[in-house]
Amino acid sequence: MAARIVQEFTKGFWKEIAPLRFALGICPALAVSTKVESALGMGFAVVFVLCLSNGLVSLVRHIVPDKVRIAVFISIIATAVVIVELVMQAYFYPLFLVLGIWIPLIVVNCIVLGRAEAFARKNPIGLSLSDGLGMGLGFTVSLVVIASIREVLGSGTWLGIPVFPADYPGFGFLLRPPGAFVIFGLLLASMNVISRRIEKRNA
Amino acid sequence: MQDYLLMIVAAVFINNIVLIRFMGNCPLVGVTSSMESAFGMGAAVVFVTTLAGTACWIVQRLVLEPLGIEYLQTLVFILIIASLVQFVEIVLQKTAPPLYRTLGIYLPLITTNCMVFGSSILNIKQDHTFMQTLVFSLASAVGFSLVLVFMAGLRERMEAAGKVPAALCGVPITLITAGMMGLSFAGLLGMAK
Amino acid sequence: MTLRELIRMIVVLTCVTVVCAGSLAAVRLVTREQIDYQQIKFIKEPALKKILTDYENDPVADRIQIETGKDARGRPVYATLFPAKKGGAVVTVVLEASAPGYGGPIGVMVAIDPKNDRLRGIAVTTQSETPGLGTKIIDDPSFGAQFAGKPLSANFQLASAGGDIQAISGATVSSNGVSQAVIRAVGLYQSVKPELKF
Numbered sequence: 001m002a003a004r005i006v007q008e009f010t011k012g013f014w015k016e017i018a019p020l021r022f023a024l025g026i027c028p029a030l031a032v033s034t035k036v037e038s039a040l041g042m043g044f045a046v047v048f049v050l051c052l053s054n055g056l057v058s059l060v061r062h063i064v065p066d067k068v069r070i071a072v073f074i075s076i077i078a079t080a081v082v083i084v085e086l087v088m089q090a091y092f093y094p095l096f097l098v099l100g101i102w103i104p105l106i107v108v109n110c111i112v113l114g115r116a117e118a119f120a121r122k123n124p125i126g127l128s129l130s131d132g133l134g135m136g137l138g139f140t141v142s143l144v145v146i147a148s149i150r151e152v153l154g155s156g157t158w159l160g161i162p163v164f165p166a167d168y169p170g171f172g173f174l175l176r177p178p179g180a181f182v183i184f185g186l187l188l189a190s191m192n193v194i195s196r197r198i199e200k201r202n203a
Numbered sequence: 204m205q206d207y208l209l210m211i212v213a214a215v216f217i218n219n220i221v222l223i224r225f226m227g228n229c230p231l232v233g234v235t236s237s238m239e240s241a242f243g244m245g246a247a248v249v250f251v252t253t254l255a256g257t258a259c260w261i262v263q264r265l266v267l268e269p270l271g272i273e274y275l276q277t278l279v280f281i282l283i284i285a286s287l288v289q290f291v292e293i294v295l296q297k298t299a300p301p302l303y304r305t306l307g308i309y310l311p312l313i314t315t316n317c318m319v320f321g322s323s324i325l326n327i328k329q330d331h332t333f334m335q336t337l338v339f340s341l342a343s344a345v346g347f348s349l350v351l352v353f354m355a356g357l358r359e360r361m362e363a364a365g366k367v368p369a370a371l372c373g374v375p376i377t378l379i380t381a382g383m384m385g386l387s388f389a390g391l392l393g394m395a396k
Numbered sequence: 397m398t399l400r401e402l403i404r405m406i407v408v409l410t411c412v413t414v415v416c417a418g419s420l421a422a423v424r425l426v427t428r429e430q431i432d433y434q435q436i437k438f439i440k441e442p443a444l445k446k447i448l449t450d451y452e453n454d455p456v457a458d459r460i461q462i463e464t465g466k467d468a469r470g471r472p473v474y475a476t477l478f479p480a481k482k483g484g485a486v487v488t489v490v491l492e493a494s495a496p497g498y499g500g501p502i503g504v505m506v507a508i509d510p511k512n513d514r515l516r517g518i519a520v521t522t523q524s525e526t527p528g529l530g531t532k533i534i535d536d537p538s539f540g541a542q543f544a545g546k547p548l549s550a551n552f553q554l555a556s557a558g559g560d561i562q563a564i565s566g567a568t569v570s571s572n573g574v575s576q577a578v579i580r581a582v583g584l585y586q587s588v589k590p591e592l593k594f
Contacts (some may be wrong), residue, residue, distance in 0.1 A: 023229065023232045023233070023374050024229070026228040026229060026232065026378075027225050027226055027227070027228045027317050028225075030225045030228065031224075031225040060412075064408055064412075065401065065405050065408060067405060068405050068408065068409055070285070070314075071282070071285060071286075071409060072408065072412050074281055074282065074285055074314070075278065075282065075412050075413055075416050076412070076416065078277050078278040078281050078282070078416070079278060079416040079419060079420055082274065082275070082277050082278055082420050082423075083419075083420070083423050085274075085277065086274060086420075086423050086424060086427045086431065087427060089427070089434065089435075090427040090430035090431045090434060091434075093434040093435070093438050094438065097438075101321060101324055101325070101328065104276070104324055105226070105317050105321055105324075107277055107281050107320065108281070108314075108315045108316065108317040108320045108321075109317070110229055110315055176389070177222060177223045177224075177225065177385050177389075178222070178382040178383070178385035178386045178389065179382065180382070181222075181378045181379065181381045181382030182378070182379050182382035182383075184378050185371070185376065185377070185378030185379035185381075185382065186375070188374055188378065189370045189371045189375040192369075192370045192371075192375065193370045196370075274420065274424050275417065275420060278416060278417070282413075
């Protein structure tokens with residue numbers, strides 16, 4: 001059992017890491033990755049929502065009729081998201097302003113509903129929680145990687161700390177929406193190359 | 204009238220909901236491998252977004268605000284959208300079977316399309332009137348469909364040419380193409396706010 | 397679908413939504429005060445910091461709200477006062493009012509010394525005036541400084557209207573906006589003053 005839990009947890013970091021491996025949750029990954037700080041905030045919000053929704057979905061999995069399960073899952077997820085919204089507003093107000101509309105949009109983040117539908121409704125609560133935690137942290141790592149590239153090259157800072165000399169002009173394109181698409185595409189391509197190398201070596 | 208025209212241009216091109224606001228990227232990657240599916244998805248989204256946008260606006264103004272429970276917005280909106288999608292599915296199935304056969308398979312996907320939910324929230328955030336909500340929802344959805352169709356056309360050509368490097372095949376090249384498309388849309392900046 | 401299934405579906409859905417809405421209401425209740433505090437603090441604190449110098453408390457947490465009337469829909473309208481304390485005693489009261497300027501409403505924060513009924517100073521919080529001209533109401537410190545130290549009974553109209561305030565040349569409408577906002581703030585303070593107990 002313990003081994004299963006660890007396995008479900010770790011798969012979120014490489015084998016099934018989203019959105020790098022699975023094209024799920026691309027939208028927030030592009031939108032909030034101009035700064036590492038906002039990427040971290042978004043990541044932890046998603047971790048919380050995923051754990052809560054996975055846990056609750058797993059708890060009610062035997063009593064919910066199949067036909068209305070999506071409606072029930074969506075209600076649970078939306079509740080978790082509103083809790084995050086309220087708590088963030090109360091204790092992390094500046095972060096809440098930066099993330100703005102992307103906090104309520106966690107509701108329609110495919111990862112959250114996807115994990116409820118594909119995993120939590122078929123598995124006991126322990127496994128579901130570790131799956132949610134792993135997936136959420138994997139998502140956070142992906143976001144931070146993208147945001148690091150964009151923030152370091154785009155504005156010459158990391159988490160607000162300058163990494164280049166003060167006269168670094170900044171690569172503004174990366175901070176603009178088109179830059180996000182290009183960086184993310186290139187990152188996916190390099191993931192493809194790396195995992196193909198690994199497969200070849202193992203074969 | 205001019206205001207609405209500017210709003211349409213802004214929503215379709217300048218602040219394109221997919222390329223600039225980053226909403227609805229999953230279908231951009233998922234259903235653009237063929238022209239036919241891009242059209243189907245686009246049409247379904249235009250229909251649902253306009254309906255959902257106005258329905259959410261009405262509920263916000265007539266129910267949530269008078270009762271002072273705006274904080275339930277997220278929960279209420281997503282339930283409206285989910286039940287609306289179900290409703291549209293049933294109605295189409297009963298009244299227009301040919302249309303249902305074309306759009307039917309895309310309808311369930313729309314519930315989790317962040318574009319529908321996002322534009323409903325934007326309507327409230329930007330304090331739109333009822334008419335503005337109608338126009339904005341429609342224009343955003345048209346902008347979404349336009350990008351979807353463009354992307355499908357480009358991908359079909361790339362597929363046919365067969366010159367995409369192996370590492371870039373599939374999702375990566377789609378995203379990079381989207382970036383280029385976003386750049387050309389950004390060229391229209393300055394025409395409207 | 398049997399009737400039993402249908403009933404079960406409805407019961408489950410109802411229970412889930414009721415539990416969801418209930419728990420949200422609970423979270424809302426717990427976080428409400430903190431959210432109000434954060435919002436006010438985030439918007440008002442920079443201006444408060446600018447206008448207040450010597451104090452020991454958190455004026456946002458100690459804010460006083462006094463009902464001043466009702467709006468068109470019958471909901472009460474509140475005036476919010478921020479008291480700055482030193483050694484336990486209120487030394488300054490800050491409140492905000494706004495008046496139309498050239499490009500939109502101008503919001504002004506006014507610091508009042510409640511003991512001597514004098515203005516300690518003013519700070520512009522929100523404005524959308526013409527950059528370089530109307531924005532001198534912020535950029536030109538000598539304009540705002542005219543208000544400091546005047547008794548509340550002074551005439552805060554512009555000199556052209558017979559008052560004590562010299563308008564910025566080229567920005568008369570913006571200057572008048574600030575003047576009118578100060579007059580409103582002072583009027584508001586005097587109307588709620590009887591209810592203040594320090």
